[in-house]
Amino acid sequence: MNARRLLLVLLPALLLGCQRQPGQTAASTSGPPPAAPAQPGGRVLRIFMWSDYIDPQVVKDFEKQNGVRVIIDTYESNEAMLAKLQGGGSSYDLANPSNYFIQAMLRARLLQPLQTGLIPNFKNVAAGFLNPGYDPGNRYTVPYQYAATGLAYNAARYTPPSQSWSLIFGPSDTVKFVLLDDPREVIGAALKYLGYSVNSASVPQLRAARDLLRKVVAKRGFLGFDGGPGTRNRLLAGDIDLGQIYVGDLLQGAAENKALKVFLPKEGTTISTDTLVLLAGAPNPALARRFIDTVLAPKVSAAISNYTSYGNPNAAARPYLDPLLRDNPAFNPPQADLKSGKVEFIEELPPGKPPRLYDRIWSELKSR
Numbered sequence: 001m002n003a004r005r006l007l008l009v010l011l012p013a014l015l016l017g018c019q020r021q022p023g024q025t026a027a028s029t030s031g032p033p034p035a036a037p038a039q040p041g042g043r044v045l046r047i048f049m050w051s052d053y054i055d056p057q058v059v060k061d062f063e064k065q066n067g068v069r070v071i072i073d074t075y076e077s078n079e080a081m082l083a084k085l086q087g088g089g090s091s092y093d094l095a096n097p098s099n100y101f102i103q104a105m106l107r108a109r110l111l112q113p114l115q116t117g118l119i120p121n122f123k124n125v126a127a128g129f130l131n132p133g134y135d136p137g138n139r140y141t142v143p144y145q146y147a148a149t150g151l152a153y154n155a156a157r158y159t160p161p162s163q164s165w166s167l168i169f170g171p172s173d174t175v176k177f178v179l180l181d182d183p184r185e186v187i188g189a190a191l192k193y194l195g196y197s198v199n200s201a202s203v204p205q206l207r208a209a210r211d212l213l214r215k216v217v218a219k220r221g222f223l224g225f226d227g228g229p230g231t232r233n234r235l236l237a238g239d240i241d242l243g244q245i246y247v248g249d250l251l252q253g254a255a256e257n258k259a260l261k262v263f264l265p266k267e268g269t270t271i272s273t274d275t276l277v278l279l280a281g282a283p284n285p286a287l288a289r290r291f292i293d294t295v296l297a298p299k300v301s302a303a304i305s306n307y308t309s310y311g312n313p314n315a316a317a318r319p320y321l322d323p324l325l326r327d328n329p330a331f332n333p334p335q336a337d338l339k340s341g342k343v344e345f346i347e348e349l350p351p352g353k354p355p356r357l358y359d360r361i362w363s364e365l366k367s368r
């Protein structure tokens with residue numbers, strides 16, 4: 001926790017001069033009696049979430065309506081999220097993993113059942129997002145937002161001659177570009193460019209993806225790996241021509257600068273659902289469920305997507321979605337492309353050799 005956050009958490013207690021230690025009762029506290037607890041319970045809700053992934057007004061309203069403080073710490077990859085949670089020492093209530101990290105979090109005993117029966121707005125989840133393969137019966141997850149991954153450019157400095165991954169994966173070395181700092185996205189895009197599944201577990205196919213990516217990261221125009229917001233900012237600053245990016249992160253920048261554009265490459269691409277999960281050690285599970293219930297309310301859910309430009313799995317939110325977003329194929333990939341697998345959901349790899357192969361490819365790419 002940084003100093004500012006620490007101060008925000010401690011401030012009410014410091015002002016009252018009566019910070020109560022664990023196990024200390026009101027009767028044994030000297031000085032003025034403690035103020036009535038904020039509703040419900042005068043607590044802090046701590047959320048670990050992808051960066052730039054919520055409308056801050058939604059958080060402020062939740063704090064006000066419930067008399068609580070919400071602290072959101074952010075990350076830019078599932079790997080970073082899992083490493084921090086596995087390292088312990090953090091007392092988050094909620095986290096925001098992608099669908100293909102749920103089983104790994106369960107194996108690491110990081111999750112507790114959500115009990116969606118206690119979350120009335122769960123009824124708003126669109127049928128296509130219910131009972132997913134990564135979490136049968138929605139025992140541990142609700143879908144939060146989803147994101148396809150595209151190629152983005154700044155039209156003020158670069159006009160792509162095609163809508164293809166070949167702009168970066170082809171032989172030419174004339175554009176400056178970055179790739180996402182995300183192994184499944186980068187290896188998945190290379191697999192898709194080669195005509196394979198983004199979830200391939202085939203050794204020859206993965207070798208082909210590795211050989212391609214070795215050449216890609218050796219290009220003069222390759223300027224490194226970055227997160228979604230970092231890539232958006234480099235495009236806004238005009239430092240790069242092209243960037244692989246989670247579509248919503250780019251569309252947030254396009255609201256600021258109309259020259260920022262994004263497309264889903266014609267060979268196909270990855271997509272994933274980011275979820276909300278209740279962590280096993282959550283200090284405030286009831287408040288955490290109340291937060292999930294709030295973000296699943298139709299207008300709140302739509303406000304979040306309208307702010308973040310990310311896909312919305314909430315059927316009741318649809319009427320409130322910005323039509324410009326709703327009708328943008330990069331934001332809302334065509335059903336036919338989802339059905340055909342052209343836009344393909346990243347899934348957890350089968351255990352054993354495949355995850356090790358992906359890890360090996362990724363470590364090699366990152367060590368260059």
Ligand code: N2P
Nearest residue numbers: 050051053147228246
């Ligand atoms: C938010 C990125 C979320 C999409 N900045 C990654 N699945």
